[in-house]
Amino acid sequence: MTTPIQHPTTQPNQLPFVAPCHQLETMAAIGWLKLGWQDFKRAPRQSITYGFVTMLLSYIVSFFAIEFGNFYSVLSLILSFLFLGPVIAIGLYSISCQLKEGKQPILGHCLREGRRHFSNIGVFVIMLMVVFLLWARAASVLHVFYPVESDASLESFITFLSIGTSVGAIFSFIIFTASAFSLPMIMDKKVDMVTAVVTSVNAVLRNKKAMLVWALFIFLSVALSVATAFIGLLIFLPIIGHATWHAYSETIDASQWPRHD
Secondary structure: OOOOOOOOOEEOOOOOOOOOEEOOOOOHHHHHHHHHHHHHHHOHHHHHHHHHHHHHHHHHHHHHHHHHOOHHHHHHHHHHHHHOHHHHOHHHHHHHHHHHOOOOOOHHHHHHHHHHOHHHHHHHHHHHHHHHHHHHHHHHHHHHHOOOOOOOOHHHHHHHHHHHHHHHHHHHHHHHHHHOOHHHHHHHEOOOHHHHHHHHHHHHHHOHHHHHHHHHHHHHHHHHHHHOOOOOHHHHHHHHHHHHHHHHHHHEOOOOOOEOO
16 A cells, blocks of 8 residues: 655644645655545445446536537536536545545445535535636636637637636636645534635645646546546546545644544
């Protein structure tokens, strides 16, 4: 079994309600993925169940988008659904936690975890949807930069794509920093959503290089899942979910908060 990298130093925090974080190595994400894969192999049935449900929901969302919308509706709905990935993966965090404690993972326990944190999860989902709606509004405004001339130059298209990519990167960064460690912390400790989100943002900003690598791995897994008509979600979602739990355990020092019973 791969042993997580130990970090002897902890980053100090200026805010008392923020859990301190460890200083991560740049390629720490590789260790998290290895641990996530080990959890997947130790609980394959439970892990694939979560991946299958997510794949099924992706097909349903895409069907309704195609039936009642257009291609752009499909992209928007898929993106909005993928933003909820951290919420869906809360059961995977529970599986990894049970494995860490030497227990046999039980799906019923994962569902109870979701009910227990329903209010905090609801706040988080609302926050994500607000960010997504702002993103969608910004995307519609950016169409004023789209070249409408029949003989538009390549530079015009490059300018449009550059602006759109930059704006999308900003909103992606907001979502990633808020969700990187917040939901695992909510599941593990008796803490409110505001503290968990601020802790997550603080940890990401203090470990920019390591978290950039982690974000690239997540983006790659999402891209491969979409490219395989969501079949990749059967494997990639559980591994990323389990790895996220190990990323939280290795990065955040939340020992001052009590654990859930």
